[in-house]
Amino acid sequence: MKESPITAAARLIREGQLVAFPTETVYGVGANALDSAAVERIYEAKGRPSASPLIVHVSSIEMARELLREWPGAADRLVQVFWPGPLTLVLPKSDRVPRRVTAGLDTVGIRMPNHSIALELIRESGVPIAAPSANRFSELSPTTAAHVRAALGDRVSMVLDGGPTQVGIESPVLSLAGPVAELLRPGMISQMQIEEVIGPIRVHATAPQAAHPSPGMHRKHYSPATRLLVVDGGILPQGRGAYLWIHEPAPAVRAIQMPADPHAYAARLYDVLHQLDSEGYDWIAVERPPSGMMWAGILDRLERASEP
Numbered sequence: 001m002k003e004s005p006i007t008a009a010a011r012l013i014r015e016g017q018l019v020a021f022p023t024e025t026v027y028g029v030g031a032n033a034l035d036s037a038a039v040e041r042i043y044e045a046k047g048r049p050s051a052s053p054l055i056v057h058v059s060s061i062e063m064a065r066e067l068l069r070e071w072p073g074a075a076d077r078l079v080q081v082f083w084p085g086p087l088t089l090v091l092p093k094s095d096r097v098p099r100r101v102t103a104g105l106d107t108v109g110i111r112m113p114n115h116s117i118a119l120e121l122i123r124e125s126g127v128p129i130a131a132p133s134a135n136r137f138s139e140l141s142p143t144t145a146a147h148v149r150a151a152l153g154d155r156v157s158m159v160l161d162g163g164p165t166q167v168g169i170e171s172p173v174l175s176l177a178g179p180v181a182e183l184l185r186p187g188m189i190s191q192m193q194i195e196e197v198i199g200p201i202r203v204h205a206t207a208p209q210a211a212h213p214s215p216g217m218h219r220k221h222y223s224p225a226t227r228l229l230v231v232d233g234g235i236l237p238q239g240r241g242a243y244l245w246i247h248e249p250a251p252a253v254r255a256i257q258m259p260a261d262p263h264a265y266a267a268r269l270y271d272v273l274h275q276l277d278s279e280g281y282d283w284i285a286v287e288r289p290p291s292g293m294m295w296a297g298i299l300d301r302l303e304r305a306s307e308p
């Protein structure tokens, strides 16, 4: 009988190779998280500085706890509500997690993805899978298998194709390692949804000027090659450009109306930017999204992408 794609991928993971796979947020490029040499290949494939810690993906809470030194009550309450799903928790790591995964930090970022292919891959591999987004360093994250192939090509042994991802931007990263829970990266689970479960949290300033709280939280990130700007009130630069608008149309060579619902907007954003990037404009302008917690993750990515 012919091996199924997931079985083949799981074998490659056990052999120390790289496999790209879909999650509900973006595609990841994964390796056996317990194998330092395999993890090293991720950094090479991405062209990523070795000071950036990776997220470890698990298929059960038990698997997560084996990688951690502490499991606070807040973690328990959060995972009951949000796992499997787009929430990464940063917690003190156990000795099982190689330093290579955490870029030397004493903590590790962990999540259980809400995607059947990702979960089956982890289960069949029998090991936790370290995986950053499957793009070259500082470029746009992939939301389709085609994006992954264009960015990483034969730098990965295999790409599992699960169609377009549902959430569309990366998971929020919440640190539970300090005295106060702190949101290090916003996403489509909002501050308010987290606070409903564990009470008040601190939100790390995500303004582009802010210093990054952990190695790897670089200001410039998530960027198309074309210059991107966030604009107010439909004021567009000179030249041939593309304009993504929600409420206020403006004349541009290419104008695309984006959904007014934040979940639908996030699900489309990277695919639209990948497409426009390939069309060769002088700039891509994006109408500033509404304020409010549900848009915080989207605004964060747009601001980082527009860093010069």
Ligand code: TXA
Binding pocket: 023, 025, 026, 027, 028, 029, 052, 053, 054, 055, 086, 088, 090, 102, 105, 107, 108, 109, 113, 131, 132, 133, 134, 169, 170, 171, 172, 173, 184, 185, 214, 215, 216, 217
């Ligand atoms: O949705 C996602 O999170 C995707 C999918 C593939 O799971 N992954 C992803 O990984 O976006 P990556 O490597 O592109 O982003 C990981 C983020 C970085 O901002 C990194 O600084 C933070 O998580 N992070 C990871 N481990 C950390 C730690 N121990 N302490 C603080 N931040 C950490």
Ligand code: MG
Binding pocket: 132, 133, 141
């Ligand atoms: Mg990334």
